Amino acid sequence: MTIRLTIKNLANGTSLRMEAEPDETVNDLIVSAGEYWNLDAGAYVLKKGKKLLSGKTKVPDAGLLNDDVLEMIPDPEGGCRWGSHHKF
Amino acid sequence: MDTVSAGFEDKDRYDRQRRITWVDQDAIRSSNVLVAGAGALGNEVVKNLVLAGFKRITVVDMDDIVLSNLNRCMFFTDSDVKKGMKSEIVAERASLLAPDVEIVPIVGRIQDVDIEGFDIALGCLDNILARMDLNATTCYYGIPYIDGATDGMRGKVHVILPGRPCLQCVSNRTHVKTMETRHTCTGNSSFTPHLASDVTTTAIVAAMQVRETMKIISGHPELCITNVTYYDGTLCDMFTVEADIDPTCPNHGRES
Numbered sequence: 287m288t289i290r291l292t293i294k295n296l297a298n299g300t301s302l303r304m305e306a307e308p309d310e311t312v313n314d315l316i317v318s319a320g321e322y323w324n325l326d327a328g329a330y331v332l333k334k335g336k337k338l339l340s341g342k343t344k345v346p347d348a349g350l351l352n353d354d355v356l357e358m359i360p361d362p363e364g365g366c367r368w369g370s371h372h373k374f
Numbered sequence: 375m376d377t378v379s380a381g382f383e384d385k386d387r388y389d390r391q392r393r394i395t396w397v398d399q400d401a402i403r404s405s406n407v408l409v410a411g412a413g414a415l416g417n418e419v420v421k422n423l424v425l426a427g428f429k430r431i432t433v434v435d436m437d438d439i440v441l442s443n444l445n446r447c448m449f450f451t452d453s454d455v456k457k458g459m460k461s462e463i464v465a466e467r468a469s470l471l472a473p474d475v476e477i478v479p480i481v482g483r484i485q486d487v488d489i490e491g492f493d494i495a496l497g498c499l500d501n502i503l504a505r506m507d508l509n510a511t512t513c514y515y516g517i518p519y520i521d522g523a524t525d526g527m528r529g530k531v532h533v534i535l536p537g538r539p540c541l542q543c544v545s546n547r548t549h550v551k552t553m554e555t556r557h558t559c560t561g562n563s564s565f566t567p568h569l570a571s572d573v574t575t576t577a578i579v580a581a582m583q584v585r586e587t588m589k590i591i592s593g594h595p596e597l598c599i600t601n602v603t604y605y606d607g608t609l610c611d612m613f614t615v616e617a618d619i620d621p622t623c624p625n626h627g628r629e630s
Binding site for chain 2: 312317320327332333336337338340341342359360363364
């Protein structure tokens, strides 16, 4: 069953609606959101409330429900954020 | 009845710090600390460690000093540019801040350092691969690891204690992709990006790293961040998020 989520980009305050299938993982959500926003390459994480979501976890196992709002955060790695010519 | 000298409280370098109830100054004095990286975070971290009373510090870095380091590295001067190695200069200059501090500089990669025997490690590194390596090694030896990172006005601190989620537990495909893009299959760096970096964010992240170190060394890990704190200097915002151990993470196989 498709789950409809809102993902908020904490780097710029914008949001997008995303539909996720049960066989998709948190990794898939992060990559899709990054591609939609055309984010600079680098590491990003996704959180729900005060919980960091594990990349490998499937959407249902992550406890995600319809209308959940997730927040995407650039994960500073001091040396791994590339220039703007390298995209997500 | 006790007898004290007038002004005795100002004759102890650490008197004011001892007034923080959970601080164990003797434990801080006797601990053996590893600092991986002597760049922006490493400068600030070593400064804070020395002022806080840590006496045995090893600092590792393979790089020399360039002019663009000087906006955020308190121990480097113009005369060091292209002449000094970061770890050696940090050790030399930080030693001036407190008597009887022993700072051992190692010019080399953190991956090549034997970390067994250290009480705690602080990551002040500039790439995911080195972080993951130190993360795995500290997990293997059960050494607490305080990882700091910055990117412009953003920063984070991750406190990794035995039995708690490590860097690999919270990594995802974007971390792997970044590692793959940055490094060749031989492990050599293929491209070194130039990051935005400022002294204010650096100072805040380094301060948090050393404060968490003081808690752990003082025997109060329960006061530590659980598990990652993110800082946004543009908004002056800070929040902490919890994470779970990834049951497939190889770094936790030895724990029970």
